[in-house]
């Protein structure tokens with residue numbers, strides 16, 4: 001709290017790193033690439049989890065838990081999966097330590113070598129489909145709609161808190177279906193669940209689309225995704241939903257007796273979002289004063305700070321404050337009355353601004369006399385004096401929180417709109433990517449080579465082929481070959 | 494469902510294993526010692542988590558998340574901790590795989606060897622105290638009251654579903670305090686939280702006590718525990734709460750500026766319960782027909798099974814059933830109307846009995862005429878016909894669920910009472926341990942040698958020195974040396 005945050009305009013990346021640490025969201029641990037999610041950060045993640053979990057259950061899914069470890073041989077069973085996942089991961093080779101001979105510590109016991117190495121799950125398709133083989137015999141066992149909340153590990157070389165860490169927390173849904181259409185419908189349904197969650201709770205507008213083969217999940221037939229835009233104009237993939245076809249069913253020999261008396265491979269999907277969403281939430285809305293949280297995900301929605309010089313003043317303010325607290329809690333508002341005398345009001349104001357508390361109420365002796373409060377909005381940094389004789393404080397606050405939620409969304413939406421550019425020439429493409437940033441909507445000839453080349457030259461990738469893509473005859477911005485519609489390019493996290 | 498469960502009286506151990514699998518609670522995975530927690534089992538665990546989490550938060554704790562991996566050297570920092578924990582654990586030595594030369598799979602890349610091996614956490618004291626060092630500078634930073642929900646791994650040689658698995662799920666609380674007394678109070682408070690949870694939600698009576706030095710957590714000054722009794726007379730440790738003294742603070746150099754201007758090491762506690770509680774829940778209450786669940790932890794509290802021959806009958810029953818469903822849901826009762834026509838009522842009855850649903854309502858055409866239902870209790874296996882003209886079905890069911898919760902607890906309590914035996918001679922001790930089982934309350938001279946010897950001869954261990962131990966002069970049941978009070982012995986899981 002001693003000095004301000006770096007400014008976004010000066011060093012966006014440093015601003016992000018510092019904000020994550022100073023707002024008590026997360027920090028690096030002693031283990032390379034693994035983060036500690038601090039209590040305040042974790043409480044935001046818990047709110048995300050609660051909403052997502054509710055949405056998963058409302059769409060018929062149940063939770064389960066599968067092993068952390070995957071036998072090495074499993075990874076090779078689905079050919080393209082191993083190419084995408086097997087390489088950078090944590091490998092368990094031994095199961096025992098022993099005292100070192102110098103008596104100064106412990107060493108790996110060479111006699112406790114595993115016959116087959118175990119991989120710490122980077123994702124669980126293989127171990128789950130090997131289990132589903134025993135759970136699925138007949139069409140009566142389908143659909144199987146299972147989700148898991150878990151930690152996963154991918155050995156990343158360059159890591160950033162929340163955005164890319166070796167260990168992260170996520171949920172992974174894994175479903176099995178009797179028909180192709182049903183599996184596709186599930187894939188799209190979960191994409192929509194993610195989009196609704198991002199927009200309604202995170203106040204984060206997203207583009208729904210399909211990945212190109214280059215960016216597809218290793219082992220999927222199709223990868224659907226939601227793409228969001230950060231304040232520096234870079235894209236962030238916020239969630240993916242994969243149609244797996246019969247790939248994993250074939251790899252793990254999962255067949256079922258059909259209604260018609262035949263035998264067929266099961267159709268699969270998988271879908272996931274992770275603590276990366278925390279990074280998206282922070283980057284999309286926060287400002288140079290600190291976090292800006294949408295009220296629906298704020299652990300504290302309203303803070304009340306008393307301004308007092310004596311115990312007697314604090315007592316009188318507390319009485320009033322507690323009335324407000326009690327009214328707000330009845331309406332389900334999360335409110336905190338910070339009556340500590342160890343910190344001054346100014347310090348508290350800065351602290352709750354840094355932490356992104358949507359509404360701050362200040363109450364001093366003068367307010368008591370006039371029956372007023374001072375109400376400050378975190379998103380707009382505006383203040384107003386509210387006369388409690390004239391308004392119902394509880395419904396007023398609830399309405400204000402809703403307004404803030406909408407305003408934050410609209411601001412992000414407007415930013416995205418002004419940072420989405422249709423381009424029609426290669427020069428324009430390069431110029432926009434380099435100087436303006438954001439999404440570039442351009443014609444592409446559909447070839448992986450072109451995509452690779454564009455990435456090599458500009459670091460921009462195809463974020464997705466939007467689901468609402470219009471049919472529009474055109475020519476590829478790079479090769480001039482024919483194209484049937486625009487796709488979204490961007491530099492991305 | 495094709496044949497009944499093994500009987501408890503014939504093979505308790507086989508009964509347990511079969512019940513866990515057939516009731517869809519858990520199963521072994523392809524990875525030795527790691528279990529898959531199936532959706533139904535996981536939904537019970539979720540209910541446990543929700544209640545415990547609420548109780549932790551009510552006592553001022555917040556959740557956070559710490560890394561899965563622990564640098565090997567950390568384990569050696571607390572001398573007795575390494576003796577207790579470092580040995581049997583999963584060791585990560587490499588961070589990359591590569592394609593094998595024969596092209597048939599993947600092998601560990603020898604060039605990707607970690608400089609320092611990482612241990613998959615068996616418990617997180619070391620990694621958490623190394624973090625606390627940065628979080629704690631002054632008494633103002635204390636107390637630090639943090640909990641983590643996580644998976645942990647201990648390489649067990651003989652595993653059993655829920656009771657002892659290589660990977661298991663748990664919560665681990667880790668708190669830091671300015672004074673010894675405050676840390677002891679926290680340790681006892683959390684022991685009481687666990688006892689309340691076990692008794693009020695799991696319907697499981699527990700003895701609160703302190704472990705002997707032999708059974709103490711590696712690194713603790715004192716280990717408090719709750720001990721429960723299973724239907725085979727064996728004890729099961731259901732939760733532990735450790736007073737760590739300043740041991741971990743000293744190992745990781747965590748000091749704080751005191752209010753008085755000095756510098757002191759921080760006092761610590763840690764406490765945990767795990768998916769082992771699932772084993773306790775199953776073993777304590779279930780019978781030869783399947784699971785018996787206390788209503789407060791039952792994912793489905795009431796199931797309604799229609800008995801019908803035609804679609805028209807089903808329609809009429811459904812109308813009535815849906816009224817009941819809606820009334821019950823309004824009171825927060827979890828109710829499932831199983832109107833599948835793919836399974837016969839008898840099959841459904843057996844299925845919900847196996848799954849431990851506390852109340853089953855059956856409704857046939859005759860019931861419609863008479864405005865009655867048939868209500869069956871899972872715990873007592875009794876049935877009664879209820880006239881809906883005479884009772885308010887919703888409040889009746891709620892009261893019945895409460896009655897079941899109490900009855901299940903009382904049954905376990907009575908069993909424990911009749912299986913707790915005061916013995917005063919070594920012959921009696923051996924006889925009771927061998928033939929009757931249960932808790933044996935006996936005088937012990939307080940020495941570890943005696944404890945070891947008794948264990949060697951009878952496989953009974955001191956479960957705890959009960960907190961409500963009466964001062965009573967006596968002589969050790971084994972050595973005849975003097976003793977100041979009775980302790981509880983038992984064979985244990």
Ligand SMILES: [Zn+2]
Pocket residue numbers: 207208209210211225226227463464465
């Ligand atoms: Zn996309």
Ligand SMILES: [Zn+2]
Pocket residue numbers: 700701702703704718719720956957958
């Ligand atoms: Zn005990």
